Amino acid sequence: MNKLKVMHLTYDMRIGGTEMVIKNLIQGSDADTFDMSIFCIEKPIGPWGIDLQNSGITIDAKERKPGFDISLISAIRKHLKVNKIDIIHCHQYSPWVYGVLAAFGLKTKVIFTEHGRFYPDSTSWKRKLLNPWLCRITDYITVISKATKQALIDFEYIPEERIHVIYNGIKPLVADVNEVKSLQQQYLFPNDAKILGTVARLDPIKNQTMMIEAFAKVLQAQPNTYLFIIGDGEERQKLESLVDVLNIRNNVIFTGYIANPVNYIALMDIFLLSSLSEGTSMTLLEAMSLGKPCVVTDAGGNSEIINDGLNGLVTENNNAAAYSLAIIKLLESQFLEKYQQNASQYFNDLFSIKYMTLHYSKIYKNLCENSPTNSITCDK
Template sequence: MKVLHVTYDMRIGGTEMVIKNIIEGNTDPDIKMSIFCIESPLGPWGHELQKTALIDITVANRKPGFDFELIQQLRNHIKTNTIDIVHCHQYTPWVYGALAAMGSSARVIFTEHGRFYPDTSSWKRKIINPLLMQLTQQVTAISRATKEALKAFENIPLNKIKLVYNGILPLSSPKSDVETLKETLGIPNDFLVFGTVSRMDPIKNHKLMVRAFAEFNQTFPNSILLLVGDGEEKETIVGLIEQYSLSSNVILTGYIKKPVNHIAALDVFLLPSFSEGTSMTLLEAMSLSKPSIVTDVGGNPEVVQHAETGIVIKNNNLKDLVSAMKTLATDRQSRELLGRNAKLRFDDMFSLDKMCKAYKALYQKR
């Protein structure tokens, strides 16, 4: 069986990590996977897969507007390589993938990985989507919230959408490595560490984290905010840190390729995003037994059980975030219990094996 993953590119992000994990988690020698990127450049994870997994990757260069030539290019690729499954990731790749597979024997699967904030509807999509569904064997969503959004904004019936949660391999980090990292970053052992790993994008709401930490730090001065990542919001975040005089208590590392030790160094993982599907870094934190504070958006309240594996707060609510941080700061036993529960929930719900088995079943479904 030949499975072709159709996506924008293979740069660093949640969708790309899911594709990478599906490919690396495939243990069936009878299933051969490849990737077709509709946009260039390919991205670092694409280059990594080419080297380590010897995956065939084709990179196109989508033109502005609707690119009819791209459909033909993708159709030729499907037929020439006798593709059995065209697995499209995100909406635009689905449009091109479904149209390209039309008239071939390839079956189409569309996975929606998340929604933009604020979510919007389009009359054009609501007209064309039922037609695309005629060319599509299965639609999957990575959270119930994403599934509901597909119905509300894309006119796709709920009974046509299957829920498949993201899955990853659990992380591990030797205690000695974490101690070395803390020493390198200048974090005292008795300091409480809050933080996150994410691109510095407005949707991740780093500004709320800094503002909340500024208020929290007044009561708990022996604390650190560790922000791992880079992006367009960095300059704004640096400005806020200076405005609140937090330079001694906020650490910006920039992009870290493998931030496992940084996540392991946290006492509490923060994810106050405006919108989320199923955050891969949140799953990574849970696999390391970290309690979390997340906003009540997208898949967050499905992943984090309030008061059992973490704390779920209102979206963009400064008071709630400060309160949650103070609650966990004052109760070490509670932090540790939430962390243990988070690991148990991760093992039960979000393992790589569980996700890969779910997609394999869809590939084999006739």
């Protein structure tokens, strides 16, 4: 039996959520069944792209020109024909537009996956006219959350019945016990200290400003609490200034960017995510895989990952008072250990890499076996 050739079309393979999904799909799928490759429409391809190339995965790239690049469509089309690609899996909107137009009239099947939305969301008259037609020549459409699905309906004019939800899946993290102990000693936390933390780029969309304001309120009730902010970005100076203004510098640790923060997450009692907008947060899944209960804002797919009162708490978006109360409630909860157990179980049941790859593998096979697209049911 010949392998099915699946080509992932994306912007690039830098370090990010979409790129992690592609990486996990390639590494988690059956190599005897699928021959997977990547085509990037931007350069450089990024560190994960280089890693995958070094492991034997074929990655091609053509940097798109400013504006709508017609030559890019021709380049992708030629690549599909020369390499006899069975399925082009387009990740995010622009790659979808280029990919579906390139595959038009070929035997290549087209899948479009939307990974997230900008905040605030918007639309245009061009999309209102174009997208319904693009849908008709697209074989399957998936999204990473119910919130993202609703956004495609409201802003992209894609019929509800065409959109299927498949949550992101990752490999569970494994911490180094000795390294975690070393971190505890390095930061000299008291034995009864409670550790909060977040891992994200320091960007306005992540709203760490609200998180820090909420943490200042937490300290009034729980003074023996500390906050790790792991990441870097344009907001760092502003956030550090806010910490100084609030006079909480002794309890907030900015680590900067850490390539593999697993041991820091393992050190935390509670993981925090305060975003104004999210798809399916990979760091949230990573924290859950380590059994960390989470306090999140009700943004995008957060409330689909965190079952309020089960594996964490969900608060109103951009509300520091509500967010601080949720953190205090979880810190004071006699059921914190139960929340931790629930986080691990919830992750294993719904967000493992095995679960995600199983769903996409079913779609790939059914499309190439000419099964009707409406017979492929993968929603949870």
